[in-house]
Amino acid sequence: MSMKLEHVSYTYMPGTPYEKEALKDISLEIKKGEFVAVIGHTGSGKSTLVQNLNGLLHPTKGNASLDGVDLSGKSNEAKMARGRIGMVFQYPEHQLFAETVYEDIAFGPQNLGLNYEETDARVKDAMKFVGLDFETYAGRSPFSLSGGQMRRVAIAGVVAMNPDYLILDEPSAGLDPGSRDAVFAEVMELYKKRGTAIIMVTHSMEDAAQFAKRMLVVYDGRIIIDGKPGEVFLKEKEQLLKVGMDVPEVYKLADALRDKGLRLPKEITDAKTLLAEIKRRKGLR
Amino acid sequence: MEPVIEVQGLTHVYIDAENTKVTALDNIDLQIMPGEFVAVIGANGSGKSTLARHLNALLLPSEGHVKIKGMDTMEEDNLWDIRQTVGMVFQNPDNQIVAAIVEEDVAFGPENIGVLPEEIRTRVDDALKAVDMTAYRTHAPHLLSGGQKQRIAIAGTLALGSECIVLDEPTAMLDPKGRKEILSTMLRLNKEKKITVVYITHFMVEAMLADRVVVMSEGKIRFQGTPREVFSRVEELERLGLEAPLAAKVAFELRKSGMKLPKEIITNEELAAAFG
């Protein structure tokens, strides 16, 4: 089971003065159960890439498919395939529309043709999942919530559709550190317990390093790096800086400590390991 | 010296569609002096944007006063001068573009307030130079990168003659390089042109470079001080849904394990120096 892009190019507004080739001959396979981070400079083509992956945009050249089903088709099969891919947009408030939180989350399952009881169960499950108390929030207007709560409603709406693939565009932008941790705890549970594949676009090197198992670096419409975050941040630092990216803070702190002669192993990719290693060197418990 | 911004007992109550009241700011006092660079941090919903909107009279107090160079925002006659003194830059650069060419976009503000054409020319040139965007003078702003758009928005407030610039999460949607560019642009304008800066952010590494950090929670200012004073309070920050920089957190854990470390370590270099 996998999503596939084969030699995909995408051009916005072809034949006009604003013509822009946003994706250039991209081939990519993402399997069910993967956790992929997509990073790259502003305007590099990340959002265009994920919208081609979920069938919202159709390739100008090449093709996008899910388990062999072409996503651009009009057949029932293609529609079903698109329904297995959930997407939480960069601005969740653009995605919310109903009068109450309940109706908003119920919309997707209803559209899948589920009956009242099934829909109700899905809504309750999804709210529990994202940590929104049913009694308190089901009847509230989604627009009277804080940014972090809105994002949770948007995630709940997508989770309620039980997608096999979940695409998140900038899930932590504008969230305070506490809310960011809470949202990621939920995403990790989906990933681990339901085996949902996660594809996350992010400008946060820390998010990519901490959660993803695979990282794609997009530059000017092409994927220039595809590897494990830990390895990429270690080996490709120069290249990352050149294309407007960075390395996570923990790599910088480890380097600063090494500069002062503290002997640390090369592969330190998270704060916990760093702390444990310092303590070991210093004989602390 | 007179403060640029003087907030006295400011309370703001929103009344939403269902007629319920939300107290977004609760009796806030704050003074900002000319040439200061002040970062404002706080959890989602703590009142940061509401406070920002009071600083150029986009919102008016439910109680208390906001004075800009002594001008009370409640007095309508002051509105013109207040808006000229304090410029705002919002989170999303796309929403701030008004013209099809960079120069025209920057000139829009000064034209609107009736600055003479020759004077506009110099102001636009100076402003674009200040944000290092002169080379893009004749470009189409909507085709620029997010960081570049944000710099055009800053140029627009400079061309207005703003002595004080309030930025509400200006880097939230930018890549790491774009974030560094915006922050260093503001630091430079603050140093060279003595522009007063109020900088709202969720990135603690950005707030670390301010002269002063104000910490908000539930409509109140919980504490404030130099970055060193604020960010060494690791546990308190966490309780407010915030986070100290990594070096401060690691130092905190090492002290708990019995290692002797100087107090108030917040940067990687300071922590590393303790191992030197």
Ligand SMILES: Nc1ncnc2c1ncn2[C@@H]1O[C@H](COP(=O)(O)OP(=O)(O)OP(=O)(O)O)[C@@H](O)[C@H]1O
């Ligand atoms: N509707 C459109 N019409 C024309 N050009 C577009 C359109 N949408 C995007 N583009 C252009 O296509 C390129 C890729 O845009 P895309 O939104 O995929 O970038 P991104 O990597 O998601 O950037 P960001 O990090 O800023 O969200 C950019 O140069 C952009 O200006």
Ligand SMILES: Nc1ncnc2c1ncn2[C@@H]1O[C@H](COP(=O)(O)OP(=O)(O)OP(=O)(O)O)[C@@H](O)[C@H]1O
């Ligand atoms: N137009 C409005 N009507 C009703 N309540 C509002 C309105 N705007 C904001 N609020 C409420 O006021 C409080 C403060 O909101 P504000 O936007 O100032 O927070 P913030 O600190 O900027 O948060 P964030 O980090 O999410 O941007 C929140 O509880 C919010 O729900």
Ligand SMILES: [Mg+2]
């Ligand atoms: Mg995007």
Ligand SMILES: [Mg+2]
């Ligand atoms: Mg805000």
